Amino acid sequence: MEENSSIEMRDAFAEALLEIGGNYENMIFLDADLHTSTKASMFKKRYPERFYQFGIAEQNMFGAAAGLAIEGFIPFPSTFAVFASRRALDQISISICYANLNVKIPGSYVGVPTSRAGASHNSIEDIAIMRSMPNIKIADPASNNDLKAIMRAAMETPGPVYFRVARYAAKELFGSDHKFTWGKGKVLKEGLDVTLLGTGIMTAFCLEASELLARDGFSAEVVHLGSIKPVDRQCIIDSVSKTGCAITAENASVIGGFGDAVLEAVSDECPVYLKKIGVRDRFIESGGMDELFTLHQMQPVDIANAAIAVINSKKK
């Protein structure tokens, strides 16, 4: 992970907020006492009159976001992903999603690389939880340019959107002209033996894994699926029916999340051996970032090993 961009994703988030704020006068930001952590403080500085502080009261913030959306504003109620998904779920589900309101929800500090705060702050269930609700769209960016494209697309999409923001300087995979489309995946590298399907920052790990695999003589196709809901069924099926086996990788729990979205498409149209990389049903303890990726077997080498396992299964 040495070649990472030097700009943390949360800083790219702040930049995108400024851009969107400039383009949409009705876009407003709601915070729950975390704006210097999420880096929304930059937005606050530029557009103080469009920044609302709700204190440490997430339920109320999401409820108020519904009210503001009803009045035609496009609110970004923002907190850590754990609190968006676990503390204010009834509000998000009924006041926002059921009412199908135009609210954009950034979930900050997702997955493994989240300071050393431990289980309560490392969000591993948010994809599964958000995915279970009707009407909401979900995206997990691979990189800063991907995040920015997702945020632009979110503004152009009516209705509720949830997108993840890692506290992490991810490797840049895309140009600044990169476009994001709901339900569209992107083949980053073609290959024949196995498909590595990544979302969020794990796509970069998939690319690294493909290099490890190449050294062992395997040709891996790498697909980035930033749009988790809807997911690009056709892209998945096209690739997987060619390679005959697959790995999914997400910076989240493997239960109910991205991997399962992929599995649904696969099992419907072209069942193959598939293994999911992600947090395997345990809380994340305090610790260093790299250490934790290793502990949870989410490093590129783990992806590569899993890929070899499914390649072998398929050959049997």
Place this chain on the structure above:
Amino acid sequence: MEENSSIEMRDAFAEALLEIGGNYENMIFLDADLHTSTKASMFKKRYPERFYQFGIAEQNMFGAAAGLAIEGFIPFPSTFAVFASRRALDQISISICYANLNVKIPGSYVGVPTSRAGASHNSIEDIAIMRSMPNIKIADPASNNDLKAIMRAAMETPGPVYFRVARYAAKELFGSDHKFTWGKGKVLKEGLDVTLLGTGIMTAFCLEASELLARDGFSAEVVHLGSIKPVDRQCIIDSVSKTGCAITAENASVIGGFGDAVLEAVSDECPVYLKKIGVRDRFIESGGMDELFTLHQMQPVDIANAAIAVINSKKK
């Protein structure tokens, strides 16, 4: 659904509470203003001093349950499944599951057959949400005797348990001596062409579907998996590797829930065509029970049709 037992599952719940209350002095019941709906009122009558009313404040009830469990009691904090899973999730996740406390959570009014209250009260995401959390076990009973066995097993299992209680008079599939074991499925009917994997009240629908299929000349194996987490991987794999295709059926959203638990096992060891029956990513509207099952394509005939589709896919 004419042959249903005349006893609603919530009444069986009440009976089991009385039995457990008699066997475990440290078992206590916590309510959030719903005890005559959940039928815990019977427990209150018999054991008034072990019944705690918390009013309409689910977060506090689950937090207090954690405190009572810390002091060695076995609390049953009870509310509708929607509120357990959506209103008090941070409390369940961190105060209860992360701390790994001995709390048993009944989720009432699950899935489609839930009066006519509509979207906010019909719980379709609870399996996905609960499944995403480490440490908790999850079960969905097919019938009254299954529910009772699950509740007995829950008392014998240290740690958090979530189990579903339908407001519904389900067909009885088991004898009163029926035993429940975590992570163990049960083959109810053997077959060769397709495996119908049911959980909760949908298992009875699978049996009905198997009869429809038999009329069309297909032999369906029917498996009941009351234990959703852990799920019986071996049982799934044994059956599916024999039949070569499968249907899952759950009284819940198909996203992130039981079907995805099955898919994980299948895709790991014996990928086959599989379709999931359940609510397809939409909120449930007010309406009559049978009408809703039809609208959401969750009737036995829908299971049978899906089965024929996977059988045809496999033959291709």
Place this chain on the structure above:
Amino acid sequence: MELNDKDFERLEEIAYKIRRLSIEMITYGKWGHIGGSFSMAEILSVLYFKEMKVFPDDPLHESRDRLILSKAHGSPALYAALALRGYYDKEEIYRYCEINGLEGHTHIACVPGGIEASGGPLGMGLSVSAGIALGLRRKENPRSRVYCILGDGETNEGNVWEAAMSASHYHLDNLICIVDYNKAMAKGLIWELMGIEPFYDKWKAFGWNVQEVDGHNLNEVYGALYKARWVLANGKPNVVIAHTVKGKGVERAEFNYKWHTHAPDPVTADAMLRELSITYGREPLGYSKLNIKENKHTFYGGE
């Protein structure tokens, strides 16, 4: 502020009709909440037929007053008020709780501009209302008010107090909350299940202007709402604690949690309607539309 005689009679008639329609809706829909519908009949009558500025022909008119029924299970009374006010054809109410009909809990898609938000889970509506009130401030709309009706039991929910805290923090004096203090929750009396007293003090301590009224007294309700809109605008949000009787108007339902949520069978509905007409000094009138022999395969009750 007192109502003149004509208004008083008009509003009384409307409150009576709200109760009638509520019973019809609940019976026909085979689900619903009589207790919490009846306790706020006078409140809704004053709001929709005297105090609130609404435009049923142009329901989303920007300068309308907004109302959020946080206790969204009180939907029958609100749907009735909207029907009587001309938001839609009265026949619609017979599709309460049917697929593609009026949803059991108020849902924004059912009556645009009439139902302003989606609900069902208690304790969330005051946050939505505060958001709307903030939105009106942003749009520099000084006229419109946001009314939010809460249940008393509902105020057990912490979300209510988060909203209350933020509304006074943001000086939302365009927000007027009415608590239907009908002394009962779903399963019993409030002081028994989870007491909320001293209730006046709670709102005061959260920075609100507080008034207490008899919620079945049209003059008192009107006076308090008038005062909240025109007199007390001092940078604080307003709450009117309306003391009411759950199930008011039908003896067996009064303060009786058994009729919190329970759909009467057609015979009982007919008797209730007759009792209502007598209570309110009208000609005895039962249920005309309903076929008493009808017996759909569905739940009675709704608990």
Place this chain on the structure above:
Amino acid sequence: MELNDKDFERLEEIAYKIRRLSIEMITYGKWGHIGGSFSMAEILSVLYFKEMKVFPDDPLHESRDRLILSKAHGSPALYAALALRGYYDKEEIYRYCEINGLEGHTHIACVPGGIEASGGPLGMGLSVSAGIALGLRRKENPRSRVYCILGDGETNEGNVWEAAMSASHYHLDNLICIVDYNKAMAKGLIWELMGIEPFYDKWKAFGWNVQEVDGHNLNEVYGALYKARWVLANGKPNVVIAHTVKGKGVERAEFNYKWHTHAPDPVTADAMLRELSITYGREPLGYSKLNIKENKHTFYGGE
């Protein structure tokens, strides 16, 4: 109730040491909250070294007093107090925020009987405490008290008020809540972000006995806790509003949200420790254990 001189000096020394160990822990663990650890150093000193009955050698002894740190990010101060009280070897604190070490937020598995619950999300600990207090009642344990420490910003959370309502409903006078009213939240001053005043009135209105003290004055803290335990047992839960200074003891951290969560680099930590020793009239003492050149690949700060 006043402390005698010996106790006073002893507790003062402990409070000083809690601050020292907190800095060491946070610096070494490269993550943590100085502000909220320092503001409650005196409170923890009085609790663990004077007021609470605890059994470090038999930590789960049934008649112990229980403490729940609802503001679980104040873990350094609590871990320090527990280390000083002999719950575990002081060296353990150097494994703060390491895998298999002391978790960043207090976790029940880390110190059984010392840490009584798992935390992290704010606003939940008072419910857990109320549950424990109810549990003690069930077990007919009249002696033990349940102490719960809340942050002031934390009381924005509705869950706190749900818990407060239920604690008075259940007459839990074995529950003693202490609010560390240090005037700041994560990102600024509380009155600016989400005001909680009139704070005394809020607790009163929720049915609690309320006392207000200077939370850095050992005598006042002790007096209020004594009174809460022995004098005020009148069927109401007790709250002590402790007015404190966030970051108290290191000038740059005082009331400064920048040090709410921020791990100092080793040089800054050394300077802070020296400043602390001077503030508290001790011999100037920096950081001995830390290798200033050490620079693990991880986050400084923690925002």
